[in-house]
Amino acid sequence: MLFSLGGTAVAQDTYPARPVQLIYPFGSGGTDALFRVFSMAMSKIGGEQFVYINREGASGAIGAASVARAQPDGYTLMIGPSIVMTNLPYTQKDLSYTFDSFDFVCQLNVNAFVLAVRADSPYKKLEDLVEAARRQPGKFNYGHSGTYTDVHLNMLTLARQAGIQVQDIAYRGDGPNLLRLLAGDLEFTINSVVSVASRNDVRPLVVFWDRRHPALPDVPSVVELGYASFFTGYQGLYAPRDTPRPVIAKLENMCMKAVQTEEYQAAAQKQGAAVVPMRSAPFAAEARKSYETKGALFAELGVKPQ
The missing domain is CATH 3.40.190.150 (Bordetella uptake gene, domain 1)
Known part of the structure; x- marks a missing residue:
C-alpha cells in the first residue's frame, strides 16, 4: 500500500x-x-x-x-x-x-452569441426589430444552430422579456443559418460572434453578453439594453x-x-x-x-x- x-x-x-x-x-x-x-x-x-x-x-x-x-x-x-x-x-x-x-x-x-439581420435590413437597432415583431406576432422567422442549444435559449429568453412571439428554425450550424438569412427566408439569426464578426453582408444588432465583444466593439450587449438574462x-x-x-x-x-x-x-x-x-x-x-x-x-x- x-x-x-x-x-x-x-x-x-x-x-x-x-x-x-x-x-x-x-x-x-x-x-x-x-x-x-x-x-x-x-x-x-x-x-x-x-x-x-x-x-x-x-x-x-x-x-x-x-x-x-x-x-x-x-x-x-x-x-x-x-x-x-x-x-x-x-x-x-x-x-x-x-x-x-x-x-x-x-x-x-467565452463564445458569445449575436443577433444579426441582413446588411440591407430596415432594422438598424434591436429596438426596431422588437417593435416590428410586436406589431406582427408570430410572423417573424429566425434561424439558429440547434434546438435548446445556448443560441436558442438566448432567443427564447429575450423573446419572453421583450414580449414578442417569433418562429424559430433550426439549422445544422451557423453556415446554413446565415445562407437562409441572406436568401431572405429569415428576418434575423442568432449566431456565434466568430461566424459574423468579419462579414459585411450582415448587421449585428446585439451581443448576448454582459459587455461588448472585442470583435464587435460598436454592437451593444443585452445588458446595456436592459435585458436581464443571457447565456454565453x-x-x-x-x-x-x-x-x-x-x-x-x-x-x-x-x-x-x-x-x-x-x-x-x-x-x-x-x-x-x-x-x-x-x-x-x-x-x-x-x-x-x-x-x-x-x-x-x-x-x-x-x-x-x-
Whole structure:
C-alpha cells in the first residue's frame, strides 16, 4: 500500500510522462482550429504530445461520454464548449454521464452569441426589430444552430422579456443559418460572434453578453439594453471526475500559459474569439451556475429529455 501511494505521488509529480489525448466532441471546422493551436501550445509547455482528436456524434455526447468513462489520470481530457455538460443532461435521454462526471480544469474562451439581420435590413437597432415583431406576432422567422442549444435559449429568453412571439428554425450550424438569412427566408439569426464578426453582408444588432465583444466593439450587449438574462458558451478544458488534484493543478497552470502564447492569442483574434482565461475553481462555479439556471429554464419550458 505504501508503495502504491508512493508510486502515485511520483506519477503525479512527473505528469505528463506520456502523450495526452485531447478529445474535441465535435467535427472539424470553426472553433476547432483554435483548439488545435491550444493543443500545440500545451505540447510545448508540457514536454509531451497533446494529441488532438475529433470524436463527434450525438451533439457532443459521444465524445463527452468517452472522456467521462476514461481513467481519471490526466491522460484523457476533453476540450470544447461546456454545453455537453450544462445542456445535454436536460435534453438527451439515457446519457451515460452527468454534469458531475467531470472536473473543470480551466476556461479558455467565452463564445458569445449575436443577433444579426441582413446588411440591407430596415432594422438598424434591436429596438426596431422588437417593435416590428410586436406589431406582427408570430410572423417573424429566425434561424439558429440547434434546438435548446445556448443560441436558442438566448432567443427564447429575450423573446419572453421583450414580449414578442417569433418562429424559430433550426439549422445544422451557423453556415446554413446565415445562407437562409441572406436568401431572405429569415428576418434575423442568432449566431456565434466568430461566424459574423468579419462579414459585411450582415448587421449585428446585439451581443448576448454582459459587455461588448472585442470583435464587435460598436454592437451593444443585452445588458446595456436592459435585458436581464443571457447565456454565453464557456469553452474550456475538462478531465474525468476524481482526477488527482496535483494533476489538475499542473494542467491548470499549463492552460494559463498556453492561452497567453502569441500563437493562441493571434489565432483567437483571427477567429474573433474572446479569450477569458479562468482557473479551475471559478470555472467550475460558473459552469454549475449555468447548469442550474438552464435546469430551471428547461423545467419552466416543460422540456423533457428525448
